[in-house]
Amino acid sequence: MASLFDARLVEMLGTATDTGDIRAVVRPFWKYEFASRTVRVWRGQGPAWDADGNKWLGTIDGSGTDHHKVPKIRDGRDGNSQRQDFGLMYIDAETYELLKSQTSEVEGQPLTLYWGLFSTEKTVRIDVPLKFHAQWTMKNVRQDEKAVLDPKTGKLTRQRNLIVAARGINVGRSQAPRLTATPQGQRLHADLLGVSGDKGMDFVPGLANRTYVVGG
Secondary structure, X not given: XXXXXXXXXXXXXXXXXXXXXXXXXXXXXXXXXXXXXXXXXXOOOOOEEOOOOXXXXXXXXXXXXXXXXXXXXXXXXXXXXXXXXXXXXXXXXXHHHHHHHOHHHOOOOEEEEEEEEEEOOOOOEOOOOOEEEEEEEXXXXXXXXXXXXXXXXXXXXXXXXXXXEEEEOOOOOOOOOOOOOOHHHHHHXXXXXXXXXXXXXXXXXXXXXXXXOXXX
């Protein structure tokens, strides 16, 4: 069954064949669930509100610069779980200090990517639930604080940046134990599972050194 997100997307696309006639916008929404607070950002300008009323901060400034640095998203179905770095620029002072003093705020916490859908005429409030896309486990955070010159006011402002290291959902997983298809290998594996005297592979030796004719 199609999700409400997918159904609404099909409805908004309609029969349009020219990109200029399409009135649907899909943007990434990122949720950093630290232990005692959640940071929500989306790739756009200004704030946005989802269907549950949560506020998401836009990461693109007036000049078009995206201050959320995101690595290339890898497909976790191949079992990989490489470390990836996510950059949160201009973080608020309270969150910055909290993460600076408490490593438990970050380690093991989820970082989730959703897709948000809205029309080009309605860019601040989303009436369709966000669609889950991927999730990572945060491992640690590096912090960078510096003074930068505001080109509009000519004054120095303090910029607080976070680099969050995270791994995909395959972190901590391992391949299932492999065994040799022999009576001894089967019994050894069964013993590890608390089963004694397993004879599931006792027929295998009888298959060796035999001639098989296929389709004959």
